Amino acid sequence: MKASQSDFDQYDGHAVTAFHLENDNGVSATILSMGGIIHEYNVPSPAGETTNVLLSYPHTKDYYANPFYVNMLIGPAAGRIKQATFDVAGETIKVTPNEGNNALHGGPHGFSFVNWDGTTDVTEDGATLTLHHQFEQGAGDFPSMDVTVTYQLSNDDRLTLSFSGQADAPTLFNPTCHTYFNVDGSDTIKSQQLQLNSTRHLAVDAEKLPTGDFLDNAGTPYDFSQPTQLGTAIDGMADTTEKGFDDIFEVAPAADHEIAQLKSTDSNRSVTLYSARNALVVFTANSFTDDMALVNGHGHGTPWMGVALEAQNLSDATRFTNFGDITLLPGEPKHYEIAYQVHY
Numbered sequence: 001m002k003a004s005q006s007d008f009d010q011y012d013g014h015a016v017t018a019f020h021l022e023n024d025n026g027v028s029a030t031i032l033s034m035g036g037i038i039h040e041y042n043v044p045s046p047a048g049e050t051t052n053v054l055l056s057y058p059h060t061k062d063y064y065a066n067p068f069y070v071n072m073l074i075g076p077a078a079g080r081i082k083q084a085t086f087d088v089a090g091e092t093i094k095v096t097p098n099e100g101n102n103a104l105h106g107g108p109h110g111f112s113f114v115n116w117d118g119t120t121d122v123t124e125d126g127a128t129l130t131l132h133h134q135f136e137q138g139a140g141d142f143p144s145m146d147v148t149v150t151y152q153l154s155n156d157d158r159l160t161l162s163f164s165g166q167a168d169a170p171t172l173f174n175p176t177c178h179t180y181f182n183v184d185g186s187d188t189i190k191s192q193q194l195q196l197n198s199t200r201h202l203a204v205d206a207e208k209l210p211t212g213d214f215l216d217n218a219g220t221p222y223d224f225s226q227p228t229q230l231g232t233a234i235d236g237m238a239d240t241t242e243k244g245f246d247d248i249f250e251v252a253p254a255a256d257h258e259i260a261q262l263k264s265t266d267s268n269r270s271v272t273l274y275s276a277r278n279a280l281v282v283f284t285a286n287s288f289t290d291d292m293a294l295v296n297g298h299g300h301g302t303p304w305m306g307v308a309l310e311a312q313n314l315s316d317a318t319r320f321t322n323f324g325d326i327t328l329l330p331g332e333p334k335h336y337e338i339a340y341q342v343h344y
Helices: 060-065 230-235
Strands: 002-011 014-022 028-032 038-044 050-052 085-088 091-094 117-123 126-135 145-153 158-167 193-196 200-204 210-216 246-250 258-263 270-275 279-283 307-312 334-343
Touching: 002 060, 002 117, 002 126, 014 117, 014 126, 014 145, 028 145, 038 334, 193 230, 193 279, 258 307, 270 307
Parallel strands: none
Antiparallel strands: 002 014, 014 028, 028 038, 038 050, 085 091, 117 126, 126 145, 145 158, 158 334, 193 258, 200 210, 200 246, 246 279, 258 270, 270 334, 279 307
């Protein structure tokens, strides 16, 4: 096991640090202090080469030039909050909108826009990085919150993100990581197979806000109950505005909390996702365009060059009693985990 850090670059007046974790099998991960970005998740091959199963950019500025939160930490609340307003503990809180009238992914001062403090360690359980930040409430921000995110790479080739939050005033806590996978390193993810522990997804309105209704997956392109080639599913969405997926799937975690698997039948490389929460957003990078920065190993932006798999609670849950609890109350800290296990 190894853990180290190095200077990465500069962004927005911040010195960005790269934290490196490596296990005894040669699997490694690099995480940036800015945005908690998972820059690389590398797996070895029998020929001695390595493959990064994530989309990644060479410079921090390139991540922020792409508006789709590539590999960034998301919080305090993943997804969209209608009218940037929510009710918690009998109080109505208004935050700054950053997508029309709505708040997306924690707003303009969320987890993605922080240069986190980080420390590394090596224990018998794995190589770890601990990021920490105290979020103070400014005008239009979420209530103050103390947040720690720990990344642990273990010898079973699993990268686990542990989120811990505590607050002095009622607020929301529904964090995730906006990881974009391409387990082949190929030009698109269309030949890769996705399987989800899901039988239905959320209906949304024209602003992609949940209506509260659920739609059955069976018999539609949304049915990933068996390993399904993403190209076939995406082709089934040709008549939609998105031309692909940007959808909130309700998931039922297995006994070991497995919720999804993305696999390449060409390389037999795969990643399995674990989460105890009830939702997974699947976004097939439909909106990536050629004017976006050069993606390592993939060329300039093109649709379907990766798939974002965002484990979380059903979003905007304070509006719907059956969506689950995303509140964070004083004296009641919350903890969540998301794990990615690679097979190669």
